[in-house]
Amino acid sequence: MNIALSCKDIVVEFDGFRAVDGVDLELARGEVHFLIGPNGAGKTTLVDAVTGLAKYTGSVVKDGEELRGRKVHHIARKGIGRTFQTATVFEALTVAQNLDIAAGAGRSPWTLLRRRRHLPPHVRATMERIGLGDRADTPAGALAHGQKQWLEIGMLLVGDADVLLLDEPIAGMGHDERETTGRLLHDIAADRAVAVVEHDMDFMRAFASRVTVLHAGAVLASGSVDEVSGDPRVQEVYLGTAKEPADAATA
């Protein structure tokens, strides 16, 4: 396995409450790794910790480098990108501008102070890849909900993130959009590590290469979809009964 990111014994504490309580997690390139668990299991908090938003103890290592204590933008520059539960794009700017900004974290002041003459080729390619090739000059605020989520993923791609932490990327999407998103995730996971925080069990079954179940801030189980689904502890705390998990989870 080609490990892109490894987290060891992550503990996030808010006023004595341990939202994340000793989590070990490894994300491998080539995998779409789902993080599931009931509300309050600590999934988003874990993502917050890795990306520098929440303070934690433990260790997060990427490419041999410890990331704990680094600033948010330093961690992002190391190639760790994240999305938010509600798609956060720059609504007043066009799709092309959104992507161009995302691609430019390393630009010199001189480049920044000049006008953009044309889009960098890899930005244009990404725009095609996320299905927004014909929307370059559309303000991001005018995009459909699902398109905003794709745009946000695209922004991580042009920024050369090779660890993507996606927080509920299909929330509010219709059936076709989910399929498209799932295929997109596998496509981009070819040379990257993709972690997906998700509630939707059908989506997880269809697209997960690996699943980690969190419960009360700790890892309950980890493995392939079948291994995890067959784990009696998982069925007990999260899936309820083995047969009707999807409805309960998506509700």
Added chain:
Amino acid sequence: MNRFLQTRAGTWTGFAAAALVLFGLAPLLLSGFRLGLLAQFLCYAVVAVGIGLAWGRGGMLTLGQGVFFGMGAYLMAMHLKTADAEFRGGPGAVPDFMELAGIRELPAYWAPFSSPAFTIAAILVLPTAFAVLLGLAVFKRRVKGAYFAILSQALAGAFAILLIGQQSLGGFNGLSRFRYFFGFTLADPVNQRMLYFIAAGVLLSVVAVALQLRRSRYGELLVAVRDAEERVRFLGYDAANVKVVAYAVAALFASVAGAVFVPIVGIISPASIGIVPSIMFILGVAIGGRASLVGPVVGALAVAWAQTALSEQFPSAWTYAQGLLFVLVIALLPGGIASIASVARRFPTKRTQVEAAA
């Protein structure tokens, strides 16, 4: 029309038209007194362009631009006073107001301001550097929104109080009665007209700089920081630095405006740089349209003109008119005067839709 102005040819046309009005029409049509007033208003407009950048594009409600305006103004005034004193009494002579206050020797921090080059450098560098330091301290700690607005306003108040206490800076009365501006007699109408041209030139340059910043990648990034600062940070940018640049540029503009303001108006005192003048700057920008390029200019000129015209007729009415104007714009026209065109365009279509539905 709007689309045309976005093109290169449109930009040049816009600047040419503005230059024609400022350098051709206005001096032809206006009396010396009115031209002097316009010159003063142009200084306010320069401040407004900076606020448009920091507030309209960057989302930083700078309620304390009087600080930077005042810095530029006082730095220039110090030079004018020392130059006047030297002209009368030779090197090291004490300015007239200090003699009255019983100060016999030129304070050490005044001495370098006898040099015009030093003064100009100070006007360009000191307020900007102060803004950079302040901006780093504030934005790195992620102070924003109302907290930043209150902080900047408090700063303007504190700055005015600090100046009132400084006898060597004229205290409450400030600095006034300047005779020469870099060797030119200020009483001469020709030189007054030259000052007007300087103010007009400064305004055009400042608008050009703001335009370049808006159209550059930095300008896009600034809007991104305004709308979703956290997202920008998670893309690998230090959002604080992005804000500091806009804040510092706004400070530089305000400082230059203050420096030009002093020889035009002939006085600078704490009363023209404290909280109330700072809010006046914001008022013009809000009324004109903070997010547009020319909106702040138009708004600043309109508010200053309305203030003068109204207080000539009804001295006490202006305050009320000002408040009313502000309420009307915020309630009915949040985008300011600059958005009238787009609002008007939307209006008839709405009506036809309603008719069609009926």
